[in-house]
Amino acid sequence: VTPSTTARKAIVRIPTTLIGGLLILATVAAAREYQSLASTPSTRQTAPSSTASFAAGQPPRGPRLVPGAGDGALPDRTTVFEDDLPGVARLDAALLGALRDAAIDAANDGIEIDVNSGWRSAAYQERLLDEAISRYGSQKEAARWVGTPETSAHVSGDAVDIGPSRAIAWLSRRGAMYGLCQIYRNEPWHFELRSTVIEHGCPPMYSDPTRDPRMRG
Numbered sequence: 001v002t003p004s005t006t007a008r009k010a011i012v013r014i015p016t017t018l019i020g021g022l023l024i025l026a027t028v029a030a031a032r033e034y035q036s037l038a039s040t041p042s043t044r045q046t047a048p049s050s051t052a053s054f055a056a057g058q059p060p061r062g063p064r065l066v067p068g069a070g071d072g073a074l075p076d077r078t079t080v081f082e083d084d085l086p087g088v089a090r091l092d093a094a095l096l097g098a099l100r101d102a103a104i105d106a107a108n109d110g111i112e113i114d115v116n117s118g119w120r121s122a123a124y125q126e127r128l129l130d131e132a133i134s135r136y137g138s139q140k141e142a143a144r145w146v147g148t149p150e151t152s153a154h155v156s157g158d159a160v161d162i163g164p165s166r167a168i169a170w171l172s173r174r175g176a177m178y179g180l181c182q183i184y185r186n187e188p189w190h191f192e193l194r195s196t197v198i199e200h201g202c203p204p205m206y207s208d209p210t211r212d213p214r215m216r217g
């Protein structure tokens with residue numbers, strides 16, 4: 001091997017390395033582009049709920065409330081012991097006491113009871129109802145899922161929606177001991193206090209809120 005052959009080989013090798021590097025760069029760039037394309041539709045999917053009211057022929061309403069802690073909005077994994085969050089603190093005192101008793105016993109079974117929604121302001125409830133009407137297409141269907149500010153037990157502080165599913169399963173078995181009952185078959189996460197049931201168990205559930213005489217306001 002003469003020095004000139006070595007030099008020629010080196011010259012041939014350099015472009016090969018460059019091409020390899022360029023291929024890697026191109027692959028990375030393509031992957032990034034794919035990711036941005038893939039994420040675009042998911043950002044679009046959140047849009048229709050705000051535009052659906054136009055589709056239904058309703059006039060656009062004024063600026064919508066973005067519910068904050070003061071309206072009862074709760075962060076993920078809120079426990080029943082969060083005294084400084086109105087969504088928990090403004091629950092009926094007897095309901096909250098029963099929930100805390102249950103949560104202590106559930107914790108002994110390795111289960112955390114989270115409050116996904118508790119007390120809500122009337123404005124927050126109104127917003128949820130508007131969203132449900134957009135989503136379900138009619139007031140009648142929305143009423144199966146979301147009460148009005150006048151009728152919702154959340155606005156009066158008499159209801160909690162709990163999670164996760166193992167906490168729901170735990171409380172559906174043990175809740176009557178604390179007076180905590182599921183009320184609607186279509187909302188297994190929704191509990192209210194029925195303090196008279198501790199001896200005899202919870203009453204039969206309504207299939208959905210439209211069957212509840214309290215909701216016919």
Ligand SMILES: [Zn+2]
Pocket residue numbers: 154159160161187189190191
């Ligand atoms: Zn509820």
